[in-house]
Amino acid sequence: MIPEKRDEKPSEDIISDYDAQSEALKLFFEKNIVRNYVSFWWLGLINNFHYCLVGSASDDISERFNVKELLGLLPCANAALNFVVRFINTFCTPRLSYNIRFIITGLQTLIGIALVCVSWPIGNSSGIAAYVIALIGVVFCGNASAYGESVSLAFMECFPALTVGSWSSGTGGSGVLSSLIYLGLRSAGLIFPYIFLLSTPFILVYWVCYYFMIRIPIVKGLPAALGFSALSVKGEDLHYEINSFHEPPLTKTEEYYRMITGGSNWWATSWGDIPRLTSDISAEEEDRNIGAFERLRRWWRRKGDVICEIHRHMFANYMNLAIVYVAEYASQYMAPYSFARKRYAESTNFWISNGYVILALCYQIGVLISRSSLYCVRIKKVWIITLIQLLNTGGWFAQAFLLFISSDDEATQSKLMFALFVWMIFVGLMGGASYVNVFHNVLDQIKNEETDMIISMENPSDEEIFRIKQLYKEKAELAMNIGALYQCLGITLGSVLDVFYAVFVLGDKIRNR
Structure with missing residues (x-):
């Protein structure tokens, strides 16, 4: 029998049933799991592609402008303003529409590509000036990657926790793909500006994946109850299709599931600012007529407790991530x-x-x-990875100074190169494992806190559930972005350590080898 369409609202006990709402949302994500995971994989791959392409091209760029000992400035430039753009995304523009933020990410990459390409002809007349222009282009590429990562990690908080594994796998794939493309085109005789120029179509794919491929839930009449309005998903008119003649009767979960439709970010996500909590609106109105220092002090008074609480629970994870990245980048750029x-x-x-x-x-x-290993291997004691990576760094610094894996015979050296190749794979394994496990630990803990809070409440209302979910959504976004800031700190310190070691310790060894 054809169900009768009615505009009446379901009973209040259904509206407040958090478990049924959560199960309905889970069913939606399971239905779209392949499409969303593939889309996030491509987003991760392209987000880090040009950042990794700079790593593959670093030797050629510094060689082109005859500044080999300053090669370490390229990874420094790649990470130079990462902290700033992550800070801006986390604290200055948390309400900016995700649609606009993903456009900003792509545009930064395009500017970076243009500057790197322009540096080549300038190098014919002035190597240092051209190198500076290339470094500025690299800054834009690095900013795009860091900003895009910060935005993506926050955006993914509204999706199942394992989504971060798909995105992380894509970021790992970006390094392999960029290195293979660079190696292949370089072997074919192309110079680095042409290789960068040929990579521009990836930006179009990046935008297509975000705006049209990812499926987000549009909850008819109940966006707040399922917490997804934190993305500012456009609402729909209230239309319920309750089949009172269905045998057996629909469960609460099934009724909620029928209220959910899927949409793409281009059409379903608002291009306006993300809605604020009432407390945030009141706070902003209070802050309008006071000085910048006083606004900062009040902001810390409102957010400081949350930041301190996050650090109390996550500091060990954050520090392990930072130390691993110091060691990882210090090792990686000892390779040349x-x-x-x-x-x-x-x-x-x-x-x-x-x-x-x-x-x-x-x-x-x-x-x-290692970034694709989350579905198979979970490592909660990330300090073990940190210790191993520090040992790796000591070994690579010793290799750069002593060349103990080296030979005067070309045939023997060719064979010894494979020992270095295997060793470098191990460095990447440790770095990727730390990244994916730390961020999963952070996100998993926040989600567990949210669930425990809601379960501990007795018959919570719709509005109470929405407010709790939005508060924890903001806490998770803040926690993920703080983690990204520690990652950025590690990259910067590792790159600076490389430059210091190359200039003051290796010195003439670089020029004479």
């Missing part, structure tokens, strides 16, 4: 100094002549494997 390249300058051996790019590829292979 870890074999005597001038000795084999005229070598036709593929493994030696392309040694640095292959080492970059090996590092990215390790990252891809």
